Amino acid sequence: MKRREFAKKATLSSLAALIGAEIVYGSSLLEDYNPLALQDPDPFKMFNKHKEMVVLNDKPWNIEAQAHLLDDNITPNSCMFIRNNGLIPQEIDAKKWTLTIDGESVLKEKTYTLDELKSKFKQYTYQLTLECGGNGRSEFNPPAKGNQWTVGAVHCASWTGVRLKDVLEDAGIKSNAVYIGYHATDTHLSMDPTKEPISRGCPMSKALQDETLLAFKMNDEDIPVAHGYPLRLVAGGWPASVSGKWVNRISIRDKVHDGTKMTGTAYRVPCNPVAPGDKVKDEDMCIIESMPVKSLITYPKSGAIIKEGKSLNIRGHAWAGELEVGKLEYSIDFGSTWKTCSLEKPANRLAWQHFTASVDFPKKGYYEIWARATDSLGNSQPMLLPGWNPKGYLNNACHRIAVKVS
């Protein structure tokens, strides 16, 4: 339906009421219902995304960055990946928005308006790394099912909100609390109102961390709709699916949350390593918690041709889930030798860290620069794909860019 037709129909609707044709109009509206925003889907305009962002899926919207788009220390909205499991809520009224804390292990079910959250609790701002559990999935062999993310499903924005801890404690947490589970207002792809597209969560220990926020601002502005306006749970360092968007309810559970995409194979990997392609029973799959150590070379963009004798300044970011990155190295000879990059401390816990190096090449030719981060416990990124898993999660293999010296 074109805009013009829509306007015509809207004008005619008042006439329709006069002649008793409301039902006809109503039924046709239901059948043809397709919100304007989605009819002319230019995601770059609709979501204010950089034109080089890559659309993996348009129903639901799944859009990723490329490495060179993630060069900023704090990722701007234009270069932040979008991973949606369902359809973005259509009508959001922040004035009427409420958050309910309930569940088996809440002392007293409590509901807060957004204004109450903002005024009642102290606000904090943190830079938090959110990476999709399936980032890098496209490299698994045999291929894993789902959106084929390459390297760009990660970002580190600045989030402002109140501590989830403060809100949960205000409602009261029973001693038998195990997990929290979020609920949100997005719509299941099948349009079935009884189904939730996603309802995940985390153990109480993660929920009660200082950096786990109920955020209402991203990079000092209202959170963009595609990223969870008006309220998003943000749990840095864990699969980004824990950071529920459009959150209106958080349940304090007396068991591991069993919402959509908590069970089966979703956001789980085999508890014990398996051979590529193995079948794994649901009960042998374990929930992903902290994301593994990883890094990204964000400058230069892969494919640079430089003059012989010139050194090349590279830079990028590294992160390590719950941990800190202790060391960042690069190699221009496929791992035969490694050189150390200079690495900054994180702005705060769970923020990604920035690295730089000046790279010299011995002679003309084709090179690849590989980056390898090591976390505070001594775990490094593998150069090959890490352990195969049925859903293709946790690919933290070294990132590399191509360079030609001419």
Added chain:
Amino acid sequence: MSNEEIFKKYIKKLYWLTTIFSSLFIVTGGLLVFYSVNPSFFNFKKETTVNTVSVEEDDYDKIENGIHVRTGLIEAEGLTAVVNNCTNCHSAKLVIQNRMNKERWNSTIRWMQETQNLWDLGKNQEIIVNYLITNYPPLEVGRRATLSNIDWYELNN
């Protein structure tokens, strides 16, 4: 109040009611006449259908260079079944980017039926799965693929 006054009041009421009903009758009549001349004006559902179909019919299932333009799927045996059954809830992009063998597609379909409200595909299931494994077969990429599609550019550093 005398009987005469009550009677007059009733007449007055009746007069107004008659006026309202006859104006409504005239308006409705007018609309009906207009409807008989231009029926599509009131029939929103039909109008939309007629418009979209007549304008876009040629383009709707257009194939260009072996690709079904609307979905991006490869034109091959089974395309219609795939378009009709696999692009209602999610985008065809999700189908195209996934590479699976017969067994894994069948189990994916079963998963969609069990959890995502996908209907019974009947004899279309075999047609669909054959289409997918023929046109989108798994690629052997090894443990780490060679960098490809490098967009070379001069960098003056």
